[in-house]
Amino acid sequence: MKIGYACLVAGNQELSLKSCTMKYATPQKLREITEHNLNTLEQILEYNIRNSIYLFRISSDIIPFASKKEVEFSWQELFKEKLEWIGKIAKENQVRLSMHPGQYTVLNSPDPDVVERAVLDLAYHTEFLDLCQMGSECKIILHIGGAYGDKKTAKERFVENYHRLPENIKNRLVIENDDKIYHIEDVMDIALRTGIPVVFDVFHHEINPPDGNRTLLEWLRLVSETWKEKDGIPKIHYSQQLANGKPGAHSETIKLSFFLDFHHMIQQNHVDIMLEVKDKNLSAVKCILATTEQGTMKKLEEEWGRYKYNVLEHSHQIYLEIRSLLKDKSAYPVTMFYSLLEQAMSTPVIDGQQRNALQHVWGYFKDQVTEQEKKKFVQMLEEFDRKMIDAGKVKRYLFRLLEKYPDLYLKNSYYFTGL
DNA sequence: TTCTGTCAAGCGATC
């Protein structure tokens, strides 16, 4: 069972993708952005492999405006070798890649222009994975589309348009149930008529279930049967509801205890799990360390190193609890560790604790900074105490110091994430 | 320098 995440890397600014607006989309600019994005993708794969993440969805924005007719940019030729190289890294490490065009790619629209653009977009995604020379288990996930007041006809139109697609697209296409219109029964109906494999989105299913009394496990079994040998192991999407968010909004992080319950429930099923969650790779690492052979005390200590200042600014008490939890080197208290971590992160930050964290981090710099930098920090801390500035401002200053005085341990920390 | 709004895509919900 592989566990993975989608598109973006959290907690590492060096691994972010670039884009541009249409106005600036010259061939030169597109070439620069694509080069940057593909280099970044390579680094993301290396990060994933280091962290035992063997399932990854590549962002559709990896090549900006790649499916737009109006934009002339021959990325296929310019980056042929690079794509092959990326594919080689993935294949050598058994990384399963996928892509997922967004809600704007609608194959069943009554508007032929929209359908034409959807086909072009699917062609782009297919071409990308084809040029990486990935096998047919590396899929492109698509939603069914709109209902247009007549779901039955809209489903017919999906099937018709699907049959018109070229073989290489069909070979990669899989369909997913969504949280508003097409529930799993609709999607299975289309799958049985077309032979398209189905990605079962467990969270969408919770929000938008079909009538009837089939259990989740029954649906999972039916869905799994749509995957043939060449399609690889069935893939599912897993996410959790954002507390106090709109129904369907993805949570900040995957709450491990809920995930472990789910994992236990489906243990008889051979599936790959794509997490859809705001903190992306961070949750993937969490779930992998808790459910696979990859979990070791050393990995847990590395995790602690990355999270400790975030914990500290929320709760000094939990900071101490985790430290003591990790003292016994013969144990592997992964569930308790993340439970405490989640508890800390959901505690509101308090000024005093934030100040404490700021001073801990300042400790990395205090012996190497100039007198002027020292004065500036002391002044900022005073302003923070008098509530003239928020902690973010002091943090940003510390982050600038980190750029000037590099420190690997601090650089790996999530303390500066989201500045 | 930091913030807020707009862009780019299509659909459906809401007023």
Add this chain to the structure above:
DNA sequence: GATCGCTTGACAGAA
């Protein structure tokens, strides 16, 4: 019938 939400980084203009 017009507007908004969904998503994200880039970009412009305001504060």
